[in-house]
Amino acid sequence: MLRSHTCGELNINNIGQEVTLTGWVQKSRDLGGMTFIDLRDRYGITQLVFNMELDPGLCGKARKLGREYVIKVTGKVAERSNKNPKMPTGDIEIIAESFDILNESKTPPFTIEDKTDGGDELRMKYRYLDLRRNPVKRNLELRHKISIETRKYLDSEQFFEIETPFLIKSTPEGARDFVVPSRMHSGQFYALPQSPQTFKQLLMVAGYDRYFQLVRCFRDEDLRADRQPEFTQIDCEMSFVTQEDILNTFEGLAKHLFKTVKGIDIEEFPRISYDDAMRLYGSDKPDIRFGMEFVELNDLAKEKGFVVFDKAELVVGINAPGCGNYSRKQLDKLTDFVRKPQIGAQGLVYVKYNEDSTFKSSVDKFFDQEALKTWAAKLGAKPGDLMLVLAGATDKTRKALNELRLEMGNRLELRGKDVFKPLWVVDFPLLEWDEDSERWHAMHHPFTSPKPEDIGYMETDPGKVRANAYDMVINGVEIGGGSIRIHNKDLQKRMFTLLGFSDEEAQDQFGFLMNAFEYGAPPHGGIALGFDRLVALFGGSDSIRDYIAFPKNNAGRDVMIDSPSGISQEQLDELGLKIVE
RNA sequence: GGUCUGGUAGUUCAGUUGGUUAGAAUGUCGGCCUGUCACGCCGAAGGUCGCGAGUUCGAGUCUCGUCCAGACCGCCA
Numbered sequence: 239m240l241r242s243h244t245c246g247e248l249n250i251n252n253i254g255q256e257v258t259l260t261g262w263v264q265k266s267r268d269l270g271g272m273t274f275i276d277l278r279d280r281y282g283i284t285q286l287v288f289n290m291e292l293d294p295g296l297c298g299k300a301r302k303l304g305r306e307y308v309i310k311v312t313g314k315v316a317e318r319s320n321k322n323p324k325m326p327t328g329d330i331e332i333i334a335e336s337f338d339i340l341n342e343s344k345t346p347p348f349t350i351e352d353k354t355d356g357g358d359e360l361r362m363k364y365r366y367l368d369l370r371r372n373p374v375k376r377n378l379e380l381r382h383k384i385s386i387e388t389r390k391y392l393d394s395e396q397f398f399e400i401e402t403p404f405l406i407k408s409t410p411e412g413a414r415d416f417v418v419p420s421r422m423h424s425g426q427f428y429a430l431p432q433s434p435q436t437f438k439q440l441l442m443v444a445g446y447d448r449y450f451q452l453v454r455c456f457r458d459e460d461l462r463a464d465r466q467p468e469f470t471q472i473d474c475e476m477s478f479v480t481q482e483d484i485l486n487t488f489e490g491l492a493k494h495l496f497k498t499v500k501g502i503d504i505e506e507f508p509r510i511s512y513d514d515a516m517r518l519y520g521s522d523k524p525d526i527r528f529g530m531e532f533v534e535l536n537d538l539a540k541e542k543g544f545v546v547f548d549k550a551e552l553v554v555g556i557n558a559p560g561c562g563n564y565s566r567k568q569l570d571k572l573t574d575f576v577r578k579p580q581i582g583a584q585g586l587v588y589v590k591y592n593e594d595s596t597f598k599s600s601v602d603k604f605f606d607q608e609a610l611k612t613w614a615a616k617l618g619a620k621p622g623d624l625m626l627v628l629a630g631a632t633d634k635t636r637k638a639l640n641e642l643r644l645e646m647g648n649r650l651e652l653r654g655k656d657v658f659k660p661l662w663v664v665d666f667p668l669l670e671w672d673e674d675s676e677r678w679h680a681m682h683h684p685f686t687s688p689k690p691e692d693i694g695y696m697e698t699d700p701g702k703v704r705a706n707a708y709d710m711v712i713n714g715v716e717i718g719g720g721s722i723r724i725h726n727k728d729l730q731k732r733m734f735t736l737l738g739f740s741d742e743e744a745q746d747q748f749g750f751l752m753n754a755f756e757y758g759a760p761p762h763g764g765i766a767l768g769f770d771r772l773v774a775l776f777g778g779s780d781s782i783r784d785y786i787a788f789p790k791n792n793a794g795r796d797v798m799i800d801s802p803s804g805i806s807q808e809q810l811d812e813l814g815l816k817i818v819e
Numbered sequence: 820g821g822u823c824u825g826g827u828a829g830u831u832c833a834g835u836u837g838g839u840u841a842g843a844a845u846g847u848c849g850g851c852c853u854g855u856c857a858c859g860c861c862g863a864a865g866g867u868c869g870c871g872a873g874u875u876c877g878a879g880u881c882u883c884g885u886c887c888a889g890a891c892c893g894c895c896a
Contacts, residue, residue, distance in 0.1 A: 265856080265857095267854095267855050267856065267858055268852085268855095268858095269852060269853055269854075269855060269858075269859090270851070270852035270853065271852070271853030271854095272853045272854070272855080273853095273855090274854080274855050274856065274858090276856075283856095285855085285856070287854085287855095289853075290853075291853080304847095305846090318854080319854060320854050320855070320856085322855090322856055324856080325856080328856085331854095345829075345846075345847065346829095347829060347830070348829085348830060348831090348846090349830080349845085349846075351857095354830090354831095355830050355831050355845065355846080356830065356831085357830080357831075357888085358888075358889070359826095359887085359888055359889090360830075362888095409896090411896050412895085412896035413894085413895050413896070414894090414895085432895095432896075433896090435896085457895060458895095459894055459895040460820095460893080460894055460895075461895095462890085462891080462895090463889090463890075463891095465895070578822090578823095578891095578892095579821090579822065579823095579892070580822075580823095580891060580892050581892095582892090679896070680896050681896075682896065683896040684896070685896090686896090737896095791888075791889085792888080792889065792890080793887090793888085797888090
């Protein structure tokens with residue numbers, strides 16, 4: 239090693255020692271007669287001192303060091319006369335005796351500091367400089383810790399980590415595939431896996447009854463703050479298990495991670511059915527850090543002469559505690575919020591429960607004080623509260639009220655970053671109707687098993703069939719999901735038929751899996767957790783980008799290496815490809 | 820595919836109703852300074868106002884188009 243110590247470890251106990259440090263020049267403070275330099279490496283910052291009286295030549299040379307120069311310095315650890323309690327190494331400094339410039343540096347385009355002056359665009363372009371900054375470093379350290387603890391836990395539960403291929407084949411279901419042209423088989427393509435789904439099921443057939451992998455997955459869909467074209471999953475599968483076994487095992491993983499990484503004991507891990515989640519929160523990933531559950535008001539609100547309610551399929555409200563003093567302006571803002579195209583509500587009905595126990599509402603014309611009192615009773619509202627009511631088609635109205643509920647949660651600061659409320663959402667529907675293609679789609683994926691008691695409805699009333707499928711949700715973020723799979727060839731065939739596959743198509747796309755099911759496939763099931771999202775959640779951020787060393791932007795572009803990019807004509811020819819303008 | 824927000828000095832931003840030579844902070848460079856740690860003081864350099872058209876006597880400012888970035892809707896088994 240070129241160094242004897244790191245820049246984070248020297249303290250009062252090292253006084254008098256001769257040490258050699260390496261690192262980057264964070265900042266220099268030139269006082270004329272003496273110069274202080276903060277030397278930074280991954281482990282911390284240590285102050286170097288150069289003194290004109292002691293060594294004018296060395297000090298003069300040090301005064302010329304620019305930011306981010308890489309140097310190696312040798313000197314003696316000394317106690318500071320002016321200590322800095324703000325830094326871990328603040329009690330000591332290195333009285334420099336010699337140094338070498340290992341590499342010079344151009345002045346970086348933004349400051350390498352916790353609160354940098356650099357914008358996102360610039361930081362992404364110079365990501366290797368951004369990664370020098372503490373906040374990003376801490377995020378990657380967090381990611382590292384969570385991956386290590388995940389492996390520790392799953393290893394202790396007898397899981398095998400097994401790698402699966404990246405060059406696989408394109409399948410019609412699900413997200414768009416990233417595709418890789420084959421040179422040796424002109425006109426043919428590999429696809430990158432959207433997940434190792436079929437491979438892990440084959441591993442179950444092979445008898446590896448507890449598998450996991452921290453694995454990259456690829457989906458060619460439009461991006462968001464919490465979605466990258468390539469992302470990492472904690473992918474798991476187990477054999478000879480019930481849904482209950484899987485929920486318990488991964489509840490255990492979540493609790494282990496919260497305990498070991500954040501020092502938090504998760505007491506409750508409630509389970510809620512998909513139907514209840516939709517009814518009470520209007521979302522299949524409810525944020526249960528706060529209450530404000532939906533209360534349906536059809537029986538109290540309909541047929542009272544208010545045409546909006548009368549023609550609505552659903553009238554549903556929430557009670558916002560302590561918001562009864564909202565001004566007209568604030569209420570108008572909430573109305574604007576729900577009327578935004580992304581939210582899609584037509585309007586908002588409010589009922590203020592005044593401190594004097596009277597009511598003031600936007601529907602006073604249709605509902606007297608007595609009627610509004612029954613609303614308040616049902617919503618559990620108290621004087622000083624504000625009831626917010628939406629009406630319309632069931633799905634749309636629930637979706638809009640979900641957004642409004644989360645907005646009120648934000649306004650009332652009920653969604654603290656340090657509070658973690660996980661839950662399982664279970665009993666998802668097996669299928670959902672797709673308006674565009676006019677056919678049933680698998681809500682989870684085509685290998686998800688229906689609940690035995692619902693199998694009879696598969697052909698007669700497919701929408702009614704519930705699946706052995708579950709999602710892990712924390713703080714309103716879908717962290718992952720899974721299911722008990724189909725392990726029977728005939729049932730898998732029926733599923734493919736439901737999804738509109740001909741026998742030939744099913745055989746062509748998934749024949750390898752159905753064939754495998756003929757050789758003693760054990761009952762099995764599993765789960766995949768979004769690792770990036772989990773890390774971001776632990777770090778208290780909505781965006782996963784700062785937890786990935788080299789992320790892509792919201793157009794799927796890596797602005798540092800400038801990809802994607804064109805390839806040469808030679809490469810195109812070799813692959814038998816032609817670009818069509 | 821759509822909606823919204825933004826693009827001005829190396830960087831982060833301000834820029835009035837369309838009107839003189841486009842400002843501040845920070846960074847950079849030079850000078851001074853022996854206990855700084857957001858060092859301080861003095862000085863200097865630094866601008867395709869994203870790009871292109873249009874309106875106007877006159878555009879950083881208004882209009883249209885376009886590119887880039889970000890957020891969201893659709894999409895994401």
